[in-house]
Amino acid sequence: MSSGSTQSIIALTGIRYRWRPNAPIVLDIEQLHIAPGERLFIRGPSGSGKTTLLGLMGGVLTPGSGHVHLAGSDLAKLSAAARDRLRADEIGFVFQMFNLIPYLSVLDNVLLPCRFSRKRSERAATDHGPADEARRLLDRLGLSEETLLARDVAELSVGQQQRVAVARALIGRPGIVIADEPTSALDADSRDEFLSLLQEECSASGAALLFVSHDVSLAHHFDRTLDMKTLNRALDGEAIKP
């Protein structure tokens, strides 16, 4: 296929996306390549299409035109089921807040990807069981106490919830971790701590990190920074409009 698809964990070419058939195009991206293990920061104001972009990368949304390659596969060539499987295998997501399923324990929340992805379940189980791997990750993220594992997730602080979400994104070593404004609900101190933990763990597991935020001050932590304003050509049209 295209040369980028083999070297990149994610490659986007000629993407155009609109939410509904007659809605305006919200995303228009000519090229975007993310190398394995790369740490990429994507900044952009609210409404610039950041979350939409992540949905396209994860195969949750299908572009009207263009191609998304994820871990070497062209998503357009896969069935919806295969796309969902590939997403489960290759991507760990961390969202802005309320990342956790309220009715599951901390441990069950972390283990969730293993229930939908055999690959991640197997990878998590190589040395110990997936539950041990989950505990190891939580431990590395500073959530060691057994009491915490059993506690109702709603009782965790926002920072703790975000760290649980990171453990969930990392379990079973997916090729890429996509974080959608994961720090915007944190104060400055916990934000820096969270960011370094996230980066450490991503490099430890070899995952590429795609970090999306409108907070420019975080950009210097990353290998590369992309601005939605330049990346997303659909915004140019909007800028022209009064």
Add this chain to the structure above:
Amino acid sequence: MTALIHLAARSLWNRRFTAGLALLSITISVALLIGVEKVRTEARSSFTQTVAGTDLIVGARSGSVQLLLYSVFRIGDATSNVSWESYQRISSHPMVAWAIPLSLGDSHRGYRVVGTTDSYFERLRYGGDRSLELAEGAWFDDLFEATLGAEVARSLGYRIGDEITLAHGTGSQSFLDHDNMPFTISGILAPTGTPVDQSIHVSLEAIEAIHLGWQSGVPIPGQEVSPEDARAQDLQPRAITAFLLGLQSRAAVFQVQRAINAYPDEALSAILPGVALQQLWSLVGIAENALLVVAAFVVLAGLAGMVTMLLASLSERRREMAILRSVGARPVHVFGLLTAESTLLGITGAIAGFALVYIAMALGAPLAQASFGIHLAPSAPSPRELTLLGMVIAGSAFAGAIPAWRAYRLSLADGLSIRT
């Protein structure tokens, strides 16, 4: 699949208050449905057990259901009597093994009085091949002795040796009493689960005796007869209400029936209790089915309540769906999660409703026994009940498809954008 069921169960537990309310309505509706079905079958088997040992019932010419009801179940009244001569001639027919005469029409505090003979105690069979037994005392021997059914003694608190007076007529509010001739309780029968339990048994002669000095159902003024006078009189009965026959051989039943129906001196009807019961069931079948339909609609209402609960929960669960999608759940998983929740509620409701019926039956058995003579025995679920339960569970799975479809659409539309 197991992951989904696990998720569904945890999610329901998380919303246990609203889910519990939905569950409650399903439970109650299932209990109603199964209860109607159980009472129907139990009543039928109880009725069948009651007449199982009798080959023919004979009374004045009338509809067979009416004859069955007043003679065996003591519901309603006879329109006319059978003469003593006819009774004697028929019961001495060579094919007749035994005959039990019944003289009805009096009561005591709402319980029917049955004038009969020793053959009642000796020959009456119920529930297969069980014969009557005394719990205490003896079958009546003297003219003014009475033997009580178990329920009469229990609910009125009578013991051996107590005196009772009989009332004319069968309503519980009789204005004409036979209080000039009190009866002594000689014995109390063991419970049978049949109308015998609701009956007070005295001799045919006693029925004659208490009506001495009466004409056309009212006492002749100034002609009150004392018990002593009565004993001195000829108490040979002139008529009875009906009689039960047992034959030498069941094979002869149609032959004897034909002979009685063609009896020249008096217009009589001989009926096969089983056939009469079938007629009765086809009569009440419409009402039963109407009840079942009502119960089925209550189940529908219960399921609708559950659908409402699940639909209402969806708006606050869109975030949850997006998270599930992000960890690899497919839209069909979202669909499956919701149907699993509704099916779990359906299964739990069906089981709980069934349990409720058993509890209600255990608690209500004495009442059903006392008021209707219906013996409610907890029995294993019948295939029909299991079918009904299966339909409720399938119904809950289908009902769950409504919120499931909506959740599916929402999760396709939302993608990973988390909306609250």
